[in-house]
Amino acid sequence: xxxxxxxxxxxxxxxxxxxxxxxxxxxxxxxxxxxxxxxxxxxxxxxxxxxxxxxxxxxxxxxxxxxxxxxxxxxxxxxxxxxxxxxxxxxxxxxxxxxxxxxxxxxxxxxxxxxxxxxxxxxxxxxxxxxxxxxxxxxxxxxxxxxxxxxxxxxxxxxxxxxxxxxxxxxxxxxxxxxxxxxxxxxxxxxxxxxxxxxxxxxxxxxxxxxxxxxxxxxxxxxxxxxxxxxxxxxxxxxxxxxxxxxxxxxxxxxxxxxxxxxxxxxxxxxxxxxxxxxxxxxxxxxxxxxxxxxxxxxxxxxxxxxxxxxxxxxxxxxxxxxxxxxxxxxxxxxxxxxxxxxxxxxxxxxxxxxxxxxxxxxxxxxxxxxxxxxxxxxxxxxxxxxxxxxxxxxxxxxxxxxxxxxxxxxxxxxxxxxxx
Amino acid sequence: xxxxxxxxxxxxxxxxxxxxxxxxxxxxxxxxxxxxxxxxxxxxxxxxxxxxxxxxxxxxxxxxxxxxxxxxxxxxxxxxxxxxxxxxxxxxxxxxxxxxxxxxxxxxxxxxxxxxxxxxxxxxxxxxxxxxxxxxxxxxxxxxxxxxxxxxxxxxxxxxxxxxxxxxxxxxxxxxxxxxxxxxxxxxxxxxxxxxxxxxxxxxxxxxxxxxxxxxxxxxxxxxxxxxxxxxxxxxxxxxxxxxxxxxxxxxxxxxxxxxxxxxxxxxxxxxxxxxxxxxxxxxxxxxxxxxxxxxxxxxxxxxxxxxxxxxxxxxxxxxxxxxxxxxxxxxxxxxxxxxxxxxxxxxxxxxxxxxxxxxxxxxxxxxxxxxxxxxxxxxxxxxxxxxxxxxxxxxxxxxxxxxxxxxxxxxxxxxxxxxx
Numbered sequence: 001x002x003x004x005x006x007x008x009x010x011x012x013x014x015x016x017x018x019x020x021x022x023x024x025x026x027x028x029x030x031x032x033x034x035x036x037x038x039x040x041x042x043x044x045x046x047x048x049x050x051x052x053x054x055x056x057x058x059x060x061x062x063x064x065x066x067x068x069x070x071x072x073x074x075x076x077x078x079x080x081x082x083x084x085x086x087x088x089x090x091x092x093x094x095x096x097x098x099x100x101x102x103x104x105x106x107x108x109x110x111x112x113x114x115x116x117x118x119x120x121x122x123x124x125x126x127x128x129x130x131x132x133x134x135x136x137x138x139x140x141x142x143x144x145x146x147x148x149x150x151x152x153x154x155x156x157x158x159x160x161x162x163x164x165x166x167x168x169x170x171x172x173x174x175x176x177x178x179x180x181x182x183x184x185x186x187x188x189x190x191x192x193x194x195x196x197x198x199x200x201x202x203x204x205x206x207x208x209x210x211x212x213x214x215x216x217x218x219x220x221x222x223x224x225x226x227x228x229x230x231x232x233x234x235x236x237x238x239x240x241x242x243x244x245x246x247x248x249x250x251x252x253x254x255x256x257x258x259x260x261x262x263x264x265x266x267x268x269x270x271x272x273x274x275x276x277x278x279x280x281x282x283x284x285x286x287x288x289x290x291x292x293x294x295x296x297x298x299x300x301x302x303x304x305x306x307x308x309x310x311x312x313x314x315x316x317x318x319x320x321x322x323x324x325x326x327x328x329x330x331x332x333x334x335x336x337x338x339x340x341x342x343x344x345x346x347x348x349x350x351x352x353x354x355x356x357x358x359x360x361x362x363x364x365x366x367x368x369x370x371x372x373x374x375x376x377x378x379x380x381x382x383x384x385x386x387x388x389x390x391x392x393x394x395x396x397x398x399x400x401x402x403x404x405x406x407x408x409x410x411x412x413x414x415x416x417x418x419x420x421x
Numbered sequence: 422x423x424x425x426x427x428x429x430x431x432x433x434x435x436x437x438x439x440x441x442x443x444x445x446x447x448x449x450x451x452x453x454x455x456x457x458x459x460x461x462x463x464x465x466x467x468x469x470x471x472x473x474x475x476x477x478x479x480x481x482x483x484x485x486x487x488x489x490x491x492x493x494x495x496x497x498x499x500x501x502x503x504x505x506x507x508x509x510x511x512x513x514x515x516x517x518x519x520x521x522x523x524x525x526x527x528x529x530x531x532x533x534x535x536x537x538x539x540x541x542x543x544x545x546x547x548x549x550x551x552x553x554x555x556x557x558x559x560x561x562x563x564x565x566x567x568x569x570x571x572x573x574x575x576x577x578x579x580x581x582x583x584x585x586x587x588x589x590x591x592x593x594x595x596x597x598x599x600x601x602x603x604x605x606x607x608x609x610x611x612x613x614x615x616x617x618x619x620x621x622x623x624x625x626x627x628x629x630x631x632x633x634x635x636x637x638x639x640x641x642x643x644x645x646x647x648x649x650x651x652x653x654x655x656x657x658x659x660x661x662x663x664x665x666x667x668x669x670x671x672x673x674x675x676x677x678x679x680x681x682x683x684x685x686x687x688x689x690x691x692x693x694x695x696x697x698x699x700x701x702x703x704x705x706x707x708x709x710x711x712x713x714x715x716x717x718x719x720x721x722x723x724x725x726x727x728x729x730x731x732x733x734x735x736x737x738x739x740x741x742x743x744x745x746x747x748x749x750x751x752x753x754x755x756x757x758x759x760x761x762x763x764x765x766x767x768x769x770x771x772x773x774x775x776x777x778x779x780x781x782x783x784x785x786x787x788x789x790x791x792x793x794x795x796x797x798x799x800x801x802x803x804x805x806x807x808x809x810x811x812x813x814x815x816x817x818x819x820x821x822x823x824x825x826x827x828x829x830x831x832x833x834x835x836x837x838x839x840x841x842x
Contacts, residue, residue, distance in 0.1 A: 011634050013457040014603065015448025016645055020439050022462070027436025036434040038473070039462035041443070052459070072617050072635050073624060113614055131814075156637060158815065182435065193492045193534055193554075203494060213432050214493050216577055224437055279707075279728075285714025286700075286707030289728040293706025296782055296817055298730075304738065305728025307700075307710040313725040313768065317738075347734065361717055393552070394579060396717055 001175060003029050004060040005039040006052055008067035008077055009155060012041040021066050021160055028164045032173040033180045034062065035228075044068050049080035057145045062172060067155035069134040071113055077152060081121055085141055085150075092120045095135035098128055121152075127167045132159040138171060179232045181239040185223040185246050187253040188262070188409050192221045195250060202245045207238040220253065255412060262408050263291050269415040270301040270351075277411070278304045278347035280318055280339040282330065283357035283373060285309065287404040304347040308339070318342030331356050333374045333387040340378035340385055352378045353411050359399045373403045377414050386414075422596060424450050425481040426460040427473055429488035429498055430576060433462040442487050442581055449585050453594040454601045455483065456649075465489050470501035478566045483593060488576035490555040492534050498573060502542055506562055506571075513541045516556035519549055542573075548588040553580040559592060600653045602660040606644040606667050608674040609683070609830050613642045616671060623666045628659040641674065676833060683829050684712045690836040691722040691772075698832070699768035701727045701739055701760040703751065704778035704794060708825040725768040729760070739763030752777050754795045754808040761799035761806055773799045774832050780820045794824045798835050807835075 005025050011017040019041055026036045037060055042052045044067070056063045068077030078089060096110075096118035103110050117133040120126055127136030132154060139150040151168055153160045187195065192214050196203070203212055210227040223246065227239035243257055255265050270277060279288045289305030292298055306317050311330055314320040320338040328334040336354045343352035357373030364370035371394065376387035388410070392402040426446050432438040440462055447457045458481055463473045465488070477484045489498030499510060517531075517539035524531050538554040541547055548557030553575060560571040572589055574581045608616065613635050617624070624633055631648040644667060648660035664678055676686050691698055700709045710726030713719055727738050732751055735741040741759040749755040757775045764773035778794030785791035792815065797808035809831070813823040 009634075010632070010647075011636050011645065012444070012460065013447055014451045014645070014647070015444045015446070015457075016603075016605075016634075016636060018439060018441050018444040019460075023433070023436045023439040025436070026434055030435045036436075037464070037469075039433065039440075041460035043458070048458070070635070071614050111614070113618060158819070182437075184437075193532070196493050197532075197534060211431070213430075213437075214491065215432050215438060224432060224435070226431075226435065281707075284711070285719075285723075286702075286710030286726050286728065289707030290705070290711050290821075293728075293730065294818065294821070298706075299784075302706075303731050304734040305707050305726070305730075306738075307707065307714075307726025307728065309714065309720050309726075310724050316767070317725065317727075346737070363720075397715065398579065400711075400715070 001034050002060045003034050003036050003062040004056040005036055006056055006063060006065045007041040008044050008049060010043050013043055021157055024161060025064050028169050030180060032169060044076050046076055046080045050084045053084050057148050062149045064151045066153045066160050069154045071117060087122045089119050090122050092118050092126045092135055095126050099133055102133060127163050129159055131162045132156055136163045179229055179235045181227045181235050183225045183239055183243045183257060184259060185243060185254055186256040188220040188255055190220055190253040192216050195221055198250045199246050210238050210242055264295045266412050267295045267298055275350040276301050276303050277351045278343050278349035280306045280343035280354040282308055282355060283359045284355045284400055284404045287400055288407050291404055303349045306343060331358055331368050331374060333389060336374040336376035337385045337387050340376040344378045344380050350380045353407050355403055355407050357403055359396045361396060371399055375407050375410050377410055422455055423481045424455050424457050424483040425477040426457055427477055427484060427486045428462040429465050429470060431464050434464055442578055445582060446485050449590050451601060453590055455593060465497050467497055467501045471505045474505055478569050483570045485572045487574050487581050490575045492538060508543045510540050511543050513539050513547045513556055516547050520554055523554060548584050550580055552583045553577055557584045600650055600656045602648045602656050604646045604660055604664045604678060605680060606664060606675055607677040609641040609676055611641055611674040613637050616642055619671045620667050631659050631663055685716045687833050688716045688719055696771040697722050697724050698772045699725045699764050699770035701764035701775040703729055703776060704780045705776045705821055705825045708821055709828050712825055724770045727764060752779055752789050752795060754810060757795040757797035758806045758808050761797040765799045765801050771801045774828050776824055776828050778824055780817045782817060792820055796828050796831050798831055
């Protein structure tokens with residue numbers, strides 16, 4: 001069984017919106033062993049939608065479509081499907097009842113402008129929208145495309161996701177029989193070509209049905225090992241053998257072999273050691289704290305963050321001596337170390353990490369260019385403070401992200417070196 | 422002139438990566454008046470790539486392709502293009518010299534594994550890669566697709582972006598003649614159907630060649646007004662008239678009619694008033710500070726952030742009385758107000774905004790459910806502190822984002838109400 005995804009909306013073609021929906025749907029289908037062959041974004045012109053949907057239905061058994069089901073005039077997906085399949089529409093009693101309840105909970109009647117939200121293609125299986133008003137549909141295409149399915153969902157991510165999880169995935173899981181196993185190997189601090197050299201022999205002898213993909217990110221590269229087959233046991237064994245071989249060769253750069261973020265990995269190490277952390281940030285402006293607290297349950301080990309943008313704040317909040325700032329400059333390892341020490345002192349945390357640097361675009365000099373960052377890690381028990389300086393080459397947004405990534409990486413390495421401290 | 426975008430990589434089809442590249446390229450093309458007709462993501466299998474590229478070249482004059490130019494084995498784009506166009510490859514002296522310089526700057530010779538990075542399709546115009554090693558190419562397709570262009574770029578976003586800005590956009594800008602004008606109308610605090618009702622008469626009488634799209638986001642909905650034509654003056658006049666009509670009807674929800682973030686709008690209001698801001702965050706964990714400091718030059722008005730996750734930190738860093746926390750709970754308007762006041766006192770800022778809430782998934786109760794957030798804004802001059810409680814319905818990530826969006830919205834409204842304070 002093969003799937004394709006069609007994302008409808010001019011905003012995608014104008015670059016006004018990133019197509020996160022397609023990635024989510026593709027991931028959900030992969031999880032039930034349905035490979036996606038193509039993802040197509042097209043405009044909401046009816047002629048174009050009809051052409052794209054017809055082509056996808058020729059190639060694939062299932063076509064997931066998002067967008068164009070809303071209450072406004074640029075929402076024309078149902079019209080295109082009517083034309084393509086030669087079918088009419090009908091009011092779904094089920095969808096209308098849901099809509100009425102939805103509005104009632106908000107203290108309103110169903111306004112005329114929303115009635116169309118309960119209109120579906122004739123003969124559809126209605127997908128309940130637990131997060132909004134537009135009904136979704138699973139349509140067996142009949143005549144022209146016998147046994148091919150068209151699934152229509154709204155483009156609003158939360159609505160689509162809920163429909164996928166509650167209705168679409170369970171529906172198609174039973175139709176599919178292929179077994180797929182994905183395992184990520186997440187690395188830090190090594191580039192794509194270096195990593196490729198280290199594992200060249202593994203790539204040379206991949207089992208049949210197993211592939212290896214490189215996914216570079218801000219601070220390194222992740223690998224994805226995918227095995228496909230009919231027998232679950234064989235698929236899992238092949239997959240694991242490749243993962244093991246890679247870890248054997250590049251283990252010191254590997255922080256996880258499952259879907260987990262670096263932030264969560266750090267959280268696990270801290271929880272395991274029963275230790276706490278606090279952060280003192282200048283150039284990252286709160287991003288390191290925000291990433292650490294993206295992890296559910298992070299309140300167990302994350303105590304406090306100081307975003308000390310001004311020199312005065314560095315002094316007042318963390319006790320960084322004014323002379324240190326004057327002598328070495330705000331962007332210096334000396335200030336980074338004083339920030340980390342002050343952060344331990346003020347927060348009482350076991351570990352503190354600090355950042356001070358130049359995110360740009362302004363503020364750089366020959367000596368201290370845009371992209372320069374000083375990081376320090378302080379440890380309460382040992383009283384040690386380590387610092388280092390790194391240079392990045394991006395715009396403000398990239399630099400902030402890479403600075404935060406580097407800070408988290410330093411913290412991860414420190415925690416790994418000192419598991420019991 | 423019409424373009425299509427082809428994004429190559431199994432990781433896109435497995436949902437392991439979101440296709441941000443396509444949005445960037447589409448936006449860049451829109452900027453020079455080249456509409457994008459379709460965006461297709463396909464696998465790195467040669468047969469599939471050949472089929473997809475052939476179809477796109479049939480429909481479009483320009484096909485931008487990213488991915489599959491790297492040094493590893495799943496990089497097969499050049500092979501597919503050779504097959505499609507029946508051309509050979511050659512070593513580009515220019516690209517090889519760049520590669521050698523690149524490696525030399527890193528203290529290395531060009532390793533064998535990277536030599537292929539300077540190999541290009543015969544007769545290509547080489548696009549220099551200022552951020553990496555793989556050469557890009559602009560290829561006039563000849564025979565089969567006369568006057569159609571294929572552009573090959575790496576899939577690494579920074580490398581592709583630099584190539585687009587420095588080479589590809591300037592190259593195609595001169596070939597295009599259509600005039601496009603996009604104007605966003607950015608709103609906050611109003612839903613899609615409410616907004617649609619307010620501007621129904623504007624939508625009913627759009628000038629020919631002008632379209633209106635709804636782009637919902639976490640805290641409201643943005644509109645995009647697009648006008649296309651041959652005459653610059655007419656296109657601009659039509660576009661402006663629609664924007665003006667919308668602002669007339671829904672102005673109190675509009676924070677900008679240009680590409681600017683809410684964070685930057687807040688920065689402009691603060692700069693204009695010569696005022697400063699500080700933030701005190703619990704549930705948003707640094708995200709509000711991070712967003713405010715995403716703006717270049719924010720150090721002029723952003724003084725300091727306090728990420729006070731633990732109760733003790735709320736007391737120690739901001740002087741929130743322990744009794745207030747005990748009596749009302751950490752998530753309460755009382756604590757939010759004490760945080761905002763303490764933040765003014767500790768930072769000396771003119772405005773302070775605070776957040777305390779429950780991002781989830783744990784920590785909720787019947788009385789204080791997941792998604793509840795208390796916000797407060799304090800003003801130094803007037804000594805006033807305002808607070809409110811809001812409820813969101815998302816997962817942890819969405820809640821954090823919406824909490825931060827709500828906090829920024831409160832700040833924006835406060836600044837708009839008090840322009841001279």
